[in-house]
Amino acid sequence: MAGISKNTTIREFQDFIQGVYGLQNNRYFEVSEMLNNIQRFAMRGIKGIRKNNTKRTTKNLIISFSWLLSTLNRLHIDLEKETWNRFPYHCSYCGTIPCECKTKKVQKRVDVADIDDSKRPKTLNGFQKMFNDIYPYSTRTLEHAGVHLAEEIGEFSEVLIAYRNEKEDNDFKRILVEAADYFSCLVGVFNSLNVDLVSELANLYSNNCHECHNSPCSCSYSYIKNYKTED
Ligand SMILES: [Zn+2]
Numbered sequence: 354m355a356g357i358s359k360n361t362t363i364r365e366f367q368d369f370i371q372g373v374y375g376l377q378n379n380r381y382f383e384v385s386e387m388l389n390n391i392q393r394f395a396m397r398g399i400k401g402i403r404k405n406n407t408k409r410t411t412k413n414l415i416i417s418f419s420w421l422l423s424t425l426n427r428l429h430i431d432l433e434k435e436t437w438n439r440f441p442y443h444c445s446y447c448g449t450i451p452c453e454c455k456t457k458k459v460q461k462r463v464d465v466a467d468i469d470d471s472k473r474p475k476t477l478n479g480f481q482k483m484f485n486d487i488y489p490y491s492t493r494t495l496e497h498a499g500v501h502l503a504e505e506i507g508e509f510s511e512v513l514i515a516y517r518n519e520k521e522d523n524d525f526k527r528i529l530v531e532a533a534d535y536f537s538c539l540v541g542v543f544n545s546l547n548v549d550l551v552s553e554l555a556n557l558y559s560n561n562c563h564e565c566h567n568s569p570c571s572c573s574y575s576y577i578k579n580y581k582t583e584d
Pocket residue numbers: 444445446447448449452453454455
């Protein structure tokens with residue numbers, strides 16, 4: 354697969370994950386098992402926040418994000434599209450930039466009809482900057498960003514499990530929203546850490562799978578199942 358560069362888009366990275374991991378994922382994992390990996394690696398990343406270990410947080414959150422994209426690939430959901438639908442250069446709740454939810458005590462989601470597509474970031478890095486414009490890192494602590502990410506993973510998990518059980522369209526629509534919320538909070542942690550997400554992706558995935566360096570990945574089932582980052 355072509356590597357990741359600073360101009361890589363969210364969609365290109367999602368396609369990269371499909372190319373490298375789609376085959377093994379299809380053979381080895383159910384959606385619920387992929388969800389378990391989204392959660393597992395995110396919690397390790399959050400532990401890194403408590404331990405003041407940026408390297409641990411960064412790597413584990415990237416692996417959680419990769420599992421999220423694998424899950425979205427399985428469900429044919431385009432994260433870039435859903436992120437822009439949810440965050441068209443303003444807060445999804447109060448509708449302003451920067452977000453005024455806290456200062457104005459906004460109680461109800463504001464409907465914003467006008468989406469200016471000319472503002473849509475082109476690259477993943479552009480989306481990271483957009484999220485910092487909407488939710489400046491200076492307005493929260495790193496721990497706050499971590500707690501918010503944990504909350505969103507809980508909400509994403511609930512709705513994904515509900516959809517797997519009942520196959521209701523409404524639950525599927527909520528998956529789209531919760532996936533975008535997860536991504537916004539993941540990027541929020543990177544903004545709080547002042548870490549450039551796409552540079553970290555480029556480092557970790559400089560040569561296909563970060564473990565076997567093949568595309569498609571040829572890691573064994575037991576290797577993937579028992580995988581832990583060394584930090
Ligand atoms: Zn807001």
